[in-house]
Amino acid sequence: MKSKYQAPRGTNDIIPGPRQTDQIFETHRWQFVESEFLSVAWQYGYEEIRTPMFEEIDLFIRSSGEASDIVSKEMYDFMDKGDRHVALKPEGTAPAMRAYLEHGIGNVGSPTRLCYINHSFRYGRPGKGRYRQLHQLGMELIGSSSPQADAEIIIATYHFMNAIGIESPKVLVNCIGRVDTRTKYAEVILSHVKGFLAEQSEEQREKLSKNPVRMLDTKDEKLKAALEGLPQITDYLSDESRTHFERVCQILTENEIPFVHDAGIVRGLDYYTDTVFEFVDSELGDGLSLCGGGRYDGLIEQLGGKPTPSVGVGIGLERLLLTLEEKGIEIPRNQPDVYLVSATENARSHVQQLARELRVEMFTVQLDIDDRNIKQQFKAADRVGARFAVIIGDDEMKQNKVTIKNLASSEQTSLPQSELAEWLENTLLEITMAEE
RNA sequence: GCGAGUAUAGCUCAGUUGGUUAGAGCGCCUGACUGUGACUCAGGAGGUCGCCGGUUCAAGCCCGGUUAUUCGCCCCA
Structure with a gap:
């Protein structure tokens, strides 16, 4: 549903990507x-x-x-x-x-x-x-x-x-x-284009006479022609x-x-x-x-x-x-480090706590808050561009482990949860270095 | 400020001389797949045709106005 309001003329909203245009x-x-x-x-x-x-x-x-x-x-x-x-x-x-x-x-x-x-x-x-x-x-x-x-x-x-x-x-x-150079040069310009000015409207003549130096970057062909042969301002420095x-x-x-x-x-x-x-x-x-x-x-x-x-x-x-x-120069989007996936309903509060711990360690962490199924959670992980999905279900909780999936390569590994933060830190560092 | 073009789905765009219920691709949602995204297949949602008025039996299409945008002039970032 579109609002009847739009951004005022000549202004733009700057909004999160990706956008298909603009x-x-x-x-x-x-x-x-x-x-x-x-x-x-x-x-x-x-x-x-x-x-x-x-x-x-x-x-x-x-x-x-x-x-x-x-x-x-x-x-x-x-x-x-x-x-x-x-x-x-x-x-x-x-x-x-x-x-x-x-x-x-x-x-x-x-x-x-x-x-x-x-x-x-x-x-x-x-x-x-x-x-x-x-x-x-x-x-x-x-x-x-x-x-x-x-x-x-x-x-x-x-x-x-x-x-x-x-x-x-x-x-x-x-x-x-x-100032003295410009005053002197202004006179030079005015006398040089006297013939041209005589043909201009009162308004135009006044504008140009007020600041003759500005004539130099004109795109007007006739004025350009009139300026032909004019000495450069650097001659009067x-x-x-x-x-x-x-x-x-x-x-x-x-x-x-x-x-x-x-x-x-x-x-x-x-x-x-x-x-x-x-x-x-x-x-x-x-x-x-x-x-x-x-x-x-x-x-x-x-x-x-x-x-x-x-x-x-x-x-x-x-x-x-x-x-x-x-120029087609790409500017990378910020990517979350991990998306935490709850494989079962039992895992949800466990995942919440893990998210908190990882954020304290300065990782960017996203997770599902709408009780969506695992497939939707993976889809969300992909959409936000997360590097890794960390999956926790009944098996993982029983063994105190986490399953990690690299979303770019689809590789999947398993680790004790206590080693997760360190593993992430090292692996993310490797990825960053490889990208540069 | 002047001149010209454009405005149809979230995006890019079709839409016949005015004629029933306005389409496609991409994206989005759902399912195939009850512990796996990006690929594939099937289905679905989404439109007051920029807005206001006029002409007409009938307007996305024609006319006027308006708002936004693009290009040229002007100028700058």
């Missing part, structure tokens, strides 16, 4: 990616921060920029009952920086490394790989202006991608300079920015990160300075990136803190899972 929304896949992320982040020293699902809308306007698409049309905002204008967070960096300042997190030593797993919300047109509620994995390295910081974020992200099975994502990096960028590239090369310099990467948010980057994978839909990030040296100051150079990355969890699915 496999990316199976819980175990999310748990796998999230735990790999936390473990890689921790290897680099990043500690988790959790911020609220919504913030005062002003935080995002101030940080992302009024003209950015996120702020101008994708904000999921509303008035609360206290007449506060709030927004569900569209990205993780600004809230993390707000919390960083609010709690003086940087006062215990610099630099600060934070990571997070966030719900994010963008009120856009949903589609494959584009959702109104999306999930981002993020890392922020706060308080270092060193090119090593930029490189560390990129290297850690690459490392993480590898860890989940995305072997060679394309790494695109660019340098967009500081200060010596400082140029040196910084060269050093970042050098460190990436030393660390065997296969990146390409793509002058078209400009990013949609105003707070970026110098280094920006994206990872893409050909398996994902056209124009969809796996992650995006960069340096944001001015952001913290803008939020009221003292100047604090920082760099970070936001990774799209849904897109990672889509990519893994396209």
